[in-house]
Amino acid sequence: MATRGGNRAHAVTAMNDNSQPSLRARASWAQRLIILIPYLWLAAFFLVPFLIVLKISLSQTAVAQPPYTPVFDPSAGWAALKGFLAELSLVNYLSLAGDALYLSAYVKSLQVAAGSTLILLIIGYALAYGMARAPRRLQPLLVTLVVLPFWTSFLIRVYAWINILQREGLLNQALLALRLVDELPVWLATDTAVYIGIVYSYLPFMVLPIYAALEQLDETLLEAAADLGCPPWKAFWLVTLPLSLPGVLAGALLCFIPIVGEFVIPDLLGGSDMVMIGQTLWTEFFTNRDWPIASAVAVVMLIILVAPIVTYQHFEARQLEAGR
Amino acid sequence: MSNDKARRSVLGGVKRDFAPWADPTARPLIRFEQITKRFGETAAVDRATLDIYEREFFALLGPSGCGKTTLLRLLAGFERPSEGRVLLAGDDLGLVPPYQRPVNMMFQAYALFPHLTVEGNVAFGLKQDGLARGEIKARVAEMLGLVKLQGLEQRKPHQLSGGQRQRVALARALVKRPKVLLLDEPLAALDRKLRESTRFELMHLQDRLGLTFVIVTHDREEAMTLAHRIAVMDHGRIVQVATPAEIYEQPRSRFIAEFIGDVNLIEGGLAAIEPGLAAIESAAGRLTAADPGEAKLGSQVWLAVRPEKVRISLERPDGAAGAANCVAGQVTDIGYLGDVSIYHVRLRAGPMMTATAANLTRMVERPIGWHDQVWLSWPREAGIVLTR
Numbered sequence: 001m002a003t004r005g006g007n008r009a010h011a012v013t014a015m016n017d018n019s020q021p022s023l024r025a026r027a028s029w030a031q032r033l034i035i036l037i038p039y040l041w042l043a044a045f046f047l048v049p050f051l052i053v054l055k056i057s058l059s060q061t062a063v064a065q066p067p068y069t070p071v072f073d074p075s076a077g078w079a080a081l082k083g084f085l086a087e088l089s090l091v092n093y094l095s096l097a098g099d100a101l102y103l104s105a106y107v108k109s110l111q112v113a114a115g116s117t118l119i120l121l122i123i124g125y126a127l128a129y130g131m132a133r134a135p136r137r138l139q140p141l142l143v144t145l146v147v148l149p150f151w152t153s154f155l156i157r158v159y160a161w162i163n164i165l166q167r168e169g170l171l172n173q174a175l176l177a178l179r180l181v182d183e184l185p186v187w188l189a190t191d192t193a194v195y196i197g198i199v200y201s202y203l204p205f206m207v208l209p210i211y212a213a214l215e216q217l218d219e220t221l222l223e224a225a226a227d228l229g230c231p232p233w234k235a236f237w238l239v240t241l242p243l244s245l246p247g248v249l250a251g252a253l254l255c256f257i258p259i260v261g262e263f264v265i266p267d268l269l270g271g272s273d274m275v276m277i278g279q280t281l282w283t284e285f286f287t288n289r290d291w292p293i294a295s296a297v298a299v300v301m302l303i304i305l306v307a308p309i310v311t312y313q314h315f316e317a318r319q320l321e322a323g324r
Numbered sequence: 325m326s327n328d329k330a331r332r333s334v335l336g337g338v339k340r341d342f343a344p345w346a347d348p349t350a351r352p353l354i355r356f357e358q359i360t361k362r363f364g365e366t367a368a369v370d371r372a373t374l375d376i377y378e379r380e381f382f383a384l385l386g387p388s389g390c391g392k393t394t395l396l397r398l399l400a401g402f403e404r405p406s407e408g409r410v411l412l413a414g415d416d417l418g419l420v421p422p423y424q425r426p427v428n429m430m431f432q433a434y435a436l437f438p439h440l441t442v443e444g445n446v447a448f449g450l451k452q453d454g455l456a457r458g459e460i461k462a463r464v465a466e467m468l469g470l471v472k473l474q475g476l477e478q479r480k481p482h483q484l485s486g487g488q489r490q491r492v493a494l495a496r497a498l499v500k501r502p503k504v505l506l507l508d509e510p511l512a513a514l515d516r517k518l519r520e521s522t523r524f525e526l527m528h529l530q531d532r533l534g535l536t537f538v539i540v541t542h543d544r545e546e547a548m549t550l551a552h553r554i555a556v557m558d559h560g561r562i563v564q565v566a567t568p569a570e571i572y573e574q575p576r577s578r579f580i581a582e583f584i585g586d587v588n589l590i591e592g593g594l595a596a597i598e599p600g601l602a603a604i605e606s607a608a609g610r611l612t613a614a615d616p617g618e619a620k621l622g623s624q625v626w627l628a629v630r631p632e633k634v635r636i637s638l639e640r641p642d643g644a645a646g647a648a649n650c651v652a653g654q655v656t657d658i659g660y661l662g663d664v665s666i667y668h669v670r671l672r673a674g675p676m677m678t679a680t681a682a683n684l685t686r687m688v689e690r691p692i693g694w695h696d697q698v699w700l701s702w703p704r705e706a707g708i709v710l711t712r
Contacts, residue, residue, distance in 0.1 A: 223402055224435035226422040228449030228500065238448075242439045 050302070057295035058088040068292050092296040102280065102297065106304065109277040112191075112266070113259040116198040120255050121248065123199065124206030128247075129240075131207070132214035143211070146204050158197055158268050165193050165269065189271035197265040202258075206251040213247025214240070246315070253312040257305055277301055342552060344377035351414070353378040353536055354399065354504060359408035361394050368394040370560035371408070376504075381530050381537045383551035385544060387583070391560040392540045396506050399538065400429045412503065423452070428502035432509045434493035436481040442468070442492050443477040449500045467499040470529070487518050498533070505530075507539040511546060523549050544584050548572070556580050572630075577712040581628045588634065588677045590627045594619045594709070602709055608673045611649045613707035626710045633706035634679035636667050636692060640699045648704040653677065655696045667692065669700055 059068040070087040073080055096102045131142045149157060164170045165187035175181045187193050217240060225235035263278030270276075277297065284294035344350040352375035361369040369391040376382045384392035397403045398410055401422030410417045417425060428449070436445050443464055450460045468474055471491040481489055490510065497505055510526070511519045527550055530537045541547050547554050548568040555565045564576045575581035578589055592606030594616060602616035604627050611627055619625045635641065641650065652672045659666035660683075667679045679700055692698060 218433075218435065220431055220433065220435040221437060223400075223422070224429075224431055224437070225448070226402075227400060227427075227429045228496070229423045229452035230448070231421075231423050234452075239437060 053295045053298055055088070056291050057092055057293075057299050058090065059292045060087075060089075060091070061290045061292050066291070067289055092293050093300070095293065096296055096300060101275075102277075105275050105277045105280045106300070108275065109260045109262075109301075110304070112194065112198070112262075112274075112276060113256050116195050116202070116259055117252050117256045119195065119199050120202055120206040121252060124203060124251060125210055125244075125248065127203070128207045128210035128214055131211050132217070139215070143208075146207050146211075150204065154201065155264065157201065158265055161193070161197050161200065161269060162188060165196070188269065191270070191274055193269040194266050194274055197269045198259055198262065201265060202255045205254045209250040209254065210244060210247040213244040213250075217243055249312065249315055253308055257308060260305060261301060342379070344380065345375065345553060350377060352376060353380075353413055354538070355409075355411040356395070356398075357409040357411065359395070359398060359410065360406050361391075361398060361403055362406045367406075367560050369398065369405075372557075372560075372562050374555055374562060374565065376536065376538060378536055379534055381527070381550055381552050382539070383547035383554045384538065384540045384557060385547040385554050385583075386542065386557035388542055390557040392542075392557050393508060394560075395557070396429070396508055396538065396540045399504070400427060400506055401425050426502055427504040427506055428497040428500055429506040429508065430493050430497040430510050432512060434481075434489050434513075436489060436492055436496070438481055441478050441480055442473060442484070445481070445492055446495045446499050449496065453500070463499055467495045470498075471495045486513055486515075487522070490514060490522070494529075498529075498535075502535070504536045504538060507537060509541055510539065512541075512543075519546075526550060548584075556583065558583075574708060575628065575710070578626055578628070578710055579712075581708070581710065586631050586678060586680075588627075588629045588631060589710075590629070590675065590677075592625060592627065594621055594623055594625050597621055601704065604709070607675050608651050608671050608677075611651075611707065612704050613709050614704045615709065617709045617711065619709050619711045623711065628708045628710050629677075629702055629706055631666065631678040631680040632664075634677065634700050634702045636669070636679040636681055637699050637701070638692060638696065641701050648702075649707070650699060650701040651677070652697065652699055655692060655694055655698055658692075658694060667698070669698060671700075 055072075056068055059070060061067060062069045070084045072084050127146070131139060131146075134142055162169075166172075167184055167186070167188070169187070171187060172181075172184045176184070187196075221239050221243070222232075222235050225239050226232065230238060261278045261281075262276060263282055266274050266276045267279055267282070281294055281297050281301075284290045284297060288294075354374075354376040356372050356374040359369055359372045360367055372391075372395060374395075384395055386392050394403060398405055399412075399417075401417065401420060405418075412426070437448065440448065446464045446467055447460050450463060455463075464477075465474075468477065471494055473488065473491050473495065476484065476488065481492065484492065490513065494510070497507075507526075511522055514522060523546060526537075537550075539547070539550060548571075551568065553565060553567055554571055555562050556571065557563065558579055564571060564580050566574070571580065572584050575584060575587075581587045581589070590604070590606050590608055590611065592604040592611065594602060595605040595610070596603040597616050600614055602613045602619070604611045604613065604625060606627065613627060640652075653669040654672075655667055656670050656676075657666075657668035659668075662683070664680045664682050667681070669677050669679060671677060677700055
């Protein structure tokens with residue numbers, strides 16, 4: 001009896017031993033699948049569209065549906081593919097490089113993005129610092145207030161700025177009432193209006209990452225700095241600022257990258273002399289129906305933005321490693 | 325070798341003869357004068373008065389929330405007193421901000437700058453003083469040598485072990501040669517073995533550098549090993565300031581007696597006072613102590629007896645010597661700790677008492693077992709009469 005029982009126990013153990021590796025293999029297979037999902041996502045919604053845009057940028061415009069040639073027909077076989085490839089050319093990129101209009105739009109976009117990111121940094125840091133230093137119980141409320149504008153449509157908020165900035169708008173009325181001006185200044189359709197609109201719209205994207213970094217800052221570090229002979233203003237430069245740099249960098253890139261391609265704000269608030277690359281893109285696609293050149297514009301913009309994106313990812317990876 | 329021996333004898337000598345608090349002409353380095361610190365309605369520190377002398381290793385001991393850390397932070401300048409004054413070498417520190425005080429603090433969680441290397445952390449304070457680069461480098465190297473951290477200069481804090489981080493924090497606080505080093509639970513984050521060895525290192529370091537150390541701790545063993553004197557705090561008040569031995573042997577209240585080690589407290593009334601004798605009528609019978617302390621005849625008192633001073637035996641001890649107090653009871657629990665055993669005894673009269681006995685032989689079977697009828701006895705001098 002005892003022997004049989006012992007045998008059975010043995011058999012059970014053996015079975016467990018057998019099932020163990022297959023279980024592990026299945027687990028790792030599932031893990032691989034989970035890792036695969038974001039890659040599939042990126043491939044389907046970033047890589048494939050990008051390749052399509054890249055292909056269109058190498059095509060020529062045509063009065064047809066779709067409005068460019070060549071169109072690849074997989075059913076036509078090898079010879080057709082060869083002909084298709086032969087028809088692709090860099091001519092759109094050459095015309096981009098040759099036309100000062102595109103170049104100035106790129107420069108303007110980068111200028112506006114850099115300038116407004118700088119303004120955002122200063123205002124955003126001050127706001128985030130104030131929030132992080134506010135009493136603990138007030139902080140959730142302050143975060144809510146920063147996010148609150150998102151509850152209204154972005155477009156409506158930009159339209160509201162038209163109202164504020166126009167000749168008889170709120171801003172001028174206020175300035176007049178305070179006797180700060182005698183003559184009504186022009187705001188709308190100027191660069192200033194674009195900067196105001198961009199800084200207003202992107203402020204939460206700057207404030208939140210900086211606040212997150214500052215909020216995590218251990219306050220005893222500032223006490224330690226003071227204890228070692230460092231007055232508060234100096235402790236800000238030596239301790240607070242360096243430790244909040246990850247948040248600053250995240251906020252700066254979160255603002256800079258989309259601002260470069262911004263379309264709505266310069267279109268609604270800017271003047272005709274303020275042409276950013278997003279507007280150029282729009283004009284080529286929808287007014288001129290020149291898809292190939294519009295695609296080329298988009299591809300070049302992406303290449304320009306790859307540098308900051310890669311910097312950001314490199315920095316994030318380093319942060320993750322340091323956090324371990 | 326001989327050098328080492330000489331130093332040790334000096335250390336021993338200093339430990340034995342060092343008692344500036346007993347010298348009425350000695351001037352304290354630090355003086356807390358009727359310090360009160362309120363947070364809202366509650367007083368974290370309540371009318372604390374305390375003198376700390378140069379080269380002293382002073383401990384603030386008490387349970388969490390007793391105000392010991394607040395007292396330390398008042399000295400560092402992170403808190404302003406609501407009332408009273410803090411004096412350092414005779415100067416009122418009142419409005420001096422922390423970054424201008426000649427004291428340095430080692431923080432409980434170390435508060436190392438995560439973005440700076442070990443070297444950067446230790447050099448931080450010296451850079452604030454605007455010292456020359458060469459001197460900073462030399463002093464940092466010297467200090468890192470002192471705390472045995474050579475070779476780790478370029479590491480960041482997150483690349484260090486807990487013990488190494490503790491050393492960086494210590495080096496960072498010491499490198500400025502402060503008049504007073506403040507240590508806020510400096511060993512709390514270390515594991516037991518490391519904590520015990522670090523204790524002795526701290527003692528040697530303090531002796532070698534000749535600095536004044538003020539340590540905050542809730543660990544009585546730590547306070548007793550490290551400090552020349554201990555201030556026991558309770559609810560914001562300083563309840564006793566004395567050497568470790570005095571605090572252990574002559575606690576002034578039941579709270580102190582219980583906080584500093586185990587103790588038997590037997591409640592009773594003071595029945596008689598004679599020269600060299602105080603008789604207490606208690607539930608365990610008539611017990612005697614050598615000194616009535618502050619107690620008045622007829623008042624309610626507690627007789628405090630440390631368990632290691634209580635002798636436990638199977639036979640009734642005979643002879644008056646060493647057995648002025650003798651009570652009978654039954655063993656209810658035995659805690660075997662290896663070096664000593666703890667016996668819980670229910671007295672025939674009702675109350676419980678504890679006795680500890682060193683296990684002097686390697687016998688596995690102890691002569692006293694569960695439910696044995698035993699006698700507990702202790703000399704008159706072993707008991708302390710407490711009124712609070």
